[in-house]
Amino acid sequence: MAQAGIVEMLGFGPQGWGQVLLLAAMVTFLLTLAAMAAGAVFGIAIAAAKSSAHRGLRALGEAYTTVFRGIPELLVIYLFYFGGSSLLTSVGRLFGGEGFIGMPPFIVGALAVGLISGAYQAEVYRAAALAVVPGEIEAARAIGMSRSQVWRRVLAPQVLRFALPGLGNVWQLSIKDSALVSVTGLAELMRTSQKAAGSTNEYFLFYIAAAVLYLVMTTFTGRAFSRLEAHTGRSLRRAAR
Amino acid sequence: MMFNQMKKRFVERACRRAAAGVGTVVAALGVAVAGLAMTATAQAKEWTKVRVALTGAYEPWNFTLPNGKLDGFEPELLADLCARIKIECEMGTQDFNGMIPALQIGKFDVLMDSLSITPERQKAIAFSRPYATTPVAFVSADPNVLPKAPEGEPTVYLTGEAEHDKPVIDMLRERLKGKTIGMQSGVSYHSFVDQHLSDVVKVRDYKTAAEHTLDLVAGRIDVAFDAVTYWSSALGRPQNKGLGYAGQIIRGPIWGPGEALGFRKSDDDLRRKFDEAIEAALADGTLSRLSEKWFKVDITPRAE
Numbered sequence: 001m002a003q004a005g006i007v008e009m010l011g012f013g014p015q016g017w018g019q020v021l022l023l024a025a026m027v028t029f030l031l032t033l034a035a036m037a038a039g040a041v042f043g044i045a046i047a048a049a050k051s052s053a054h055r056g057l058r059a060l061g062e063a064y065t066t067v068f069r070g071i072p073e074l075l076v077i078y079l080f081y082f083g084g085s086s087l088l089t090s091v092g093r094l095f096g097g098e099g100f101i102g103m104p105p106f107i108v109g110a111l112a113v114g115l116i117s118g119a120y121q122a123e124v125y126r127a128a129a130l131a132v133v134p135g136e137i138e139a140a141r142a143i144g145m146s147r148s149q150v151w152r153r154v155l156a157p158q159v160l161r162f163a164l165p166g167l168g169n170v171w172q173l174s175i176k177d178s179a180l181v182s183v184t185g186l187a188e189l190m191r192t193s194q195k196a197a198g199s200t201n202e203y204f205l206f207y208i209a210a211a212v213l214y215l216v217m218t219t220f221t222g223r224a225f226s227r228l229e230a231h232t233g234r235s236l237r238r239a240a241r
Numbered sequence: 242m243m244f245n246q247m248k249k250r251f252v253e254r255a256c257r258r259a260a261a262g263v264g265t266v267v268a269a270l271g272v273a274v275a276g277l278a279m280t281a282t283a284q285a286k287e288w289t290k291v292r293v294a295l296t297g298a299y300e301p302w303n304f305t306l307p308n309g310k311l312d313g314f315e316p317e318l319l320a321d322l323c324a325r326i327k328i329e330c331e332m333g334t335q336d337f338n339g340m341i342p343a344l345q346i347g348k349f350d351v352l353m354d355s356l357s358i359t360p361e362r363q364k365a366i367a368f369s370r371p372y373a374t375t376p377v378a379f380v381s382a383d384p385n386v387l388p389k390a391p392e393g394e395p396t397v398y399l400t401g402e403a404e405h406d407k408p409v410i411d412m413l414r415e416r417l418k419g420k421t422i423g424m425q426s427g428v429s430y431h432s433f434v435d436q437h438l439s440d441v442v443k444v445r446d447y448k449t450a451a452e453h454t455l456d457l458v459a460g461r462i463d464v465a466f467d468a469v470t471y472w473s474s475a476l477g478r479p480q481n482k483g484l485g486y487a488g489q490i491i492r493g494p495i496w497g498p499g500e501a502l503g504f505r506k507s508d509d510d511l512r513r514k515f516d517e518a519i520e521a522a523l524a525d526g527t528l529s530r531l532s533e534k535w536f537k538v539d540i541t542p543r544a545e
């Protein structure tokens with residue numbers, strides 16, 4: 001293996017890891033996408049709980065963001081993957097099953113990273129909701145919009161716009177968190193570059209390749225977020241910001 | 242103030258509605274996950290099939306080819322052992338850090354990743370008999386710094402018992418007197434040099450193996466002392482072509498119990514089957530042959 005040159009090793013031939021690395025980058029991308037989607041669901045729920053009038057709900061939301069922002073991401077993944085699997089296995093035994101019941105690593109990884117991302121997203125949504133000028137809602141009500149109309153036409157579009165820069169940040173964090181899912185054995189970019197490095201003894205080469213792929217991903221998605229921001233803010237070009 | 246309250250109520254209501262929807266989605270997801278998991282493998286205890294964990298990233302012990310296939314010393318050995326026991330073995334890769342937990346919760350039944358037997362690990366898992374004890378060797382630019390290994394005997398077996406090992410150690414002391422030995426600091430075989438040679442030689446410690454090899458090539462040290470699993474790949478590199486083994490490679494229990502398969506402590510029956518298979522593979526020379534193929538040197542322990 002050590003005889004192959006750098007170009008061959010990163011290429012697409014039979015000795016090349018190029019295709020495998022690109023596929024792994026795709027898995028990382030999809031994993032982050034799934035995690036962001038799950039995180040949006042958790043985040044909205046928690047933002048709602050935190051701005052609720054109900055004291056219990058507020059405490060719950062507070063506890064969630066405190067816990068998931070406060071413990072290491074790696075621990076959450078271990079807890080979900082290994083903890084979840086052993087829990088499932090013992091539940092399986094209760095019903096007479098024997099042997100190991102595994103959790104699918106992609107779903108567990110997406111959920112674990114999603115839970116963490118959800119804690120950060122919750123704060124982003126809450127801040128965005130607070131940034132909507134109260135007079136606009138009052139005005140919308142005054143001209144006779146129903147509650148759902150106000151939500152659809154006034155509140156939601158603005159929350160989305162205000163939340164975008166913050167979400168771009170959370171997205172970058174989540175891409176990097178997804179590397180921790182490598183401990184479950186899922187063939188995402190981190191795990192695959194470790195494998196390639198250890199299998200060829202070319203640690204530097206493959207870790208640099210992975211770093212470049214991560215940078216490409218964060219750069220391009222960062223640009224996509226900037227364009228989205230420009231797009232959602234296009235009617236406000238003249239507004240003072 | 243009024244505006245604020247009104248908006249707050251509004252946001253709350255909208256949020257509550259969103260939260261209810263979210264709850265349903267989460268519940269549905271949960272059911273889906275549970276369903277998926279239930280269809281996953283449920284295995285009986287008569288051991289027709291075992292799942293074996295490797296990292297797939299430790300050349301040449303076990304490594305992954307770009308097409309995803311596993312290759313190396315351990316995958317080949319495993320195929321042989323499983324054929325002897327007549328068990329179907331399925332290899333899976335697992336990050337080294339998650340390996341022992343994955344075994345404990347039953348994701349895998351056997352660990353095979355150049356796993357050294359250590360007292361700490363023995364508290365958590367059970368080990369088979371070792372299938373490798375990595376030998377350690379002197380390498381030099383001057384092949385005559387130690388007596389040439391006799392034809393057909395590239396290795397010498399040391400047990401760690403003073404009386405048995407004395408002739409070899411006396412020879413080393415005599416030939417290496419006044420020389421400078423480079424080695425990695427913190428390695429387990431450092432104590433061999435500390436104990437037997439440090440009063441007659443000069444020891445120079447390095448952080449990594451690559452560094453002592455660079456100094457060896459540059460002539461700053463006379464010999465370097467390291468594991469043959471390192472040397473077998475390092476000596477193949479073009480920049481080290483002037484280097485070679487000096488004297489016999491030292492193997493045997495002097496370097497500790499060795500590398501073995503890991504099992505759950507509750508699976509004594511399975512461990513015993515693999516013990517017998519390893520013993521048989523040692524006895525008929527299969528293990529030595531595989532070792533020569535992958536490490537260019539015999540790193541197997543002696544059959545008992």
